[in-house]
Each structure stands twice: as C-alpha cells, then as structure tokens.
Amino acid sequence: MTATDTEKPVNDSLMADVRDAIAGRAFWLVAGVLLLQFAFILSYVGAFHDPGLHRVSMDVVAPGDAGPRLVQQLNAMTGEPIDAEVVADAETARENVESGFTRSALIVDPTSTTDVLYVAGGAGASLTTAIQELMTAVEQRQNRQLTVVDVAPVQDGDxxxxxxxxxxxxxxxxxxxxxxxxxxxxxxxxxxxxxxxxxxxxxxxxxxxxxxxxxxxxxxxxxxxxxxxxxxxxxxxxxxxxxxxxxxxxxxxxxxxxxxxxxxxxxxxxxxxxxxxxxxxxxxxxxxxxxxxxxxxxxxxxxxxxxxxxxxxxxxxxxxxxxxxxxxxxxxxxxxxxxxxRGRLSGFDGGPAPIEEPRPNDA
Incomplete structure (x- = not known):
C-alpha cells in the first residue's frame, strides 16, 4: 500500500467528521451570526464614537434687539448645535423647559454679567451636560458668566x-x-x-x-x-x-x-x-x-x-x-x-404533516 493510499482514507475520514460536526445549515447560520456581530459593532460604535449637539431647542429671553441678534448668532454656530428662538419672558421660557417642549432656555440679564440657563435633567445627563458646556464657553467669550438651573431634575434613584x-x-x-x-x-x-x-x-x-x-x-x-x-x-x-x-x-x-x-x-x-x-x-x-x-x-x-x-x-x-x-x-x-x-404550512409548527395511522381497510 502506498503513502497516497494511506492518506486518502484519512482525509476522507477527516472530511466526513467535519461534515458530521458542522452541517451546511449550521455553517450559514454561523455566517449570519458573524454578520450580526459586525453590524452590532458598527451600529454602537457609529452611534457613540463622536457625540455632539445637533439643533437642540433653546428659548432665548433678552431685552430689545439683543434677543434676535443672539438667536442669529447661536443658530449660526458651526455644526448647528443650537436651534434657538426668542420668547416673551423668563416665565414662559422656564415653563417650556419644565414641560419638555424645549430642551433649554437662556435668560440674559442686562443689569448683570451673569445669565441664567434653564435645563431639564430628566431629558438625560449627557444632553444637559453638553448644553451647559457649550453655553458656558459661549458666555465666556462674551466675558459673561452662567448660572445653570435644572428645572426638571432626575429623581434621586435615577x-x-x-x-x-x-x-x-x-x-x-x-x-x-x-x-x-x-x-x-x-x-x-x-x-x-x-x-x-x-x-x-x-x-x-x-x-x-x-x-x-x-x-x-x-x-x-x-x-x-x-x-x-x-x-x-x-x-x-x-x-x-x-x-x-x-x-x-x-x-x-x-x-x-x-x-x-x-x-x-x-x-x-x-x-x-x-x-x-x-x-x-x-x-x-x-x-x-x-x-x-x-x-x-x-x-x-x-x-x-x-x-x-x-x-x-x-x-x-x-x-x-x-x-x-x-x-x-x-x-x-x-x-x-x-x-x-398556499399550502406552504401543513402542521402547527410549520413542519411536516403528522403521520396518520393506517385505517382498517388499508392494505
């Protein structure tokens, strides 16, 4: 018996074991799992790798023409992080944030160098923190300070x-x-x-x-x-x-x-x-x-x-x-x-029809 004759049965046996251990259907199922795995990575990393504000609603209260000018400046920021609009007074702005209609509100105090920012912690800490950091930087460029007031804070256990x-x-x-x-x-x-x-x-x-x-x-x-x-x-x-x-x-x-x-x-x-x-x-x-x-x-x-x-x-x-x-x-x-x-299903579980017992007159 030659070496080739000896190797052939061994190879055949190995392939038979592989086919026995991994069915063709299992191979495709594993391939599907592999795709799901990388879809999971792509989706989570894609969503979370570079978070940033995008058109977050903000009410602005400021005296005279200062309100429209400030709104224009905020809306013109690179990346459009803020979607600002003027409202009549601080009470309206606060109510809008408390009710969830807007995410934040900036109240400009013309008699002071400190303004007030209303946020709602219940909307999520990531959002309120990002708004606070952005608006603090904006205020600092104007040589002003910011007081942050959470009008809808999270509960103690949340x-x-x-x-x-x-x-x-x-x-x-x-x-x-x-x-x-x-x-x-x-x-x-x-x-x-x-x-x-x-x-x-x-x-x-x-x-x-x-x-x-x-x-x-x-x-x-x-x-x-x-x-x-x-x-x-x-x-x-x-x-x-x-x-x-x-x-x-x-x-x-x-x-x-x-x-x-x-x-x-x-x-x-x-x-x-x-x-x-x-x-x-x-x-x-x-x-x-x-x-x-x-x-x-x-x-x-x-x-x-x-x-x-x-x-x-x-x-x-x-x-x-x-x-x-x-x-x-x-x-x-x-x-x-x-x-x-259409006859595609023949049993409750979608599998083959149950085997019927032979009747007395059957051969």
Missing amino acids: ARGLTAFYLVVGWIVGGYLAAAVLGVSRGSRAATRQRAVIRLAAMVPYAIVSGLLGAVIVDPVLGALTGRFAEIAGIGALLVFCAAAVTMALQVLFGLVGVGVTLIVFVIWGNPSAGGAFATEMLPTFWRETGPWLPSGAGVSAIRDVVYFDSNGLDRPLLTIAVWAIAGMLIMLVGSSLLHR
Missing part, C-alpha cells in the same frame, strides 16, 4: 437619567425572547390564522405581568422612578406586546431567520438610537432621525415624558409603539392566512 433606557431594554428583550421561545418550541410560523390569534393572545397576559413587574422594580423596590406606577406599567405592557408582535411577524415572513431580523431591529439598530447613553439630539444623522420612530426610542421618550414632564408629548411615542404593534399583528395574521392557503 442616576444620570438612564433608568428609563434600561427599563425599556429589559421589556423589549423580554417581549422578543418570549415570542422567539414560543416560535422555537412550536414552530416559527403559526400554521393557521386561528393559531396566530392564539399566539398573540398568549402574549397579552405576559405583557401585562411584564409591565407590572418592571414598574414594581423601578418604583417601590428600587425607588428609581417613583410616583407614576400605573403609567409606567401600562407603557411597559404595550412595549412588551409590541416587541412580541413584531417578532412573530418577522418569524412569519422569514421563519427562524426572523429572530435574527428582530435582533437587528430592537438591539443592533434600536438600542443605540434610543437616547440612552447619549440623547437622541447628540447622535449622528441616521440614529438621530430614526431613533424616535423605533419602539426602543419611543419607549424611552414615553417613560421620561411621564415621569419628568407631566406626560406632555406622550401621544407621539405611544402612537409610534401602537403602530408597530398593530403592524406586527396584521403581518402575522395576514401572513399566516396566506401561507396556509
């Missing part, structure tokens, strides 16, 4: 205003994991519209319990966000159901791959654009423009609006979450019906 972000992340992760587990255990695609309805209905009590438990943790247990228990629980229930419905919809469209697509929407894309680590106004264009229209960003805005801004502006984030949830339900129901009619 360090840097990040509780809303992590609460929303937890809810959304729970929603899509619950839907994904249900899909894995009983098939990623519901076989009929009736079964799709059952799956959606099963998520309702789960979402309600999730919302309540999240509110319990941040309010009576940790004291991070207090005084708005019912509203927080309601937002949580809506978010969890939204995440579950969207996950189920993507599973109907893409099968098991839909779980990966859900990961892209909620984690890779949604989390860095949600306004957590850095406020939305500090993110690059893609994340800044899309963040408020995703469930994660809408959820963070909703919690902050409820807790710190007396629910002002709450209609927009709630509508955003509701639209995603309704779209998910419709896609799941219509998609399941169409797939069933």
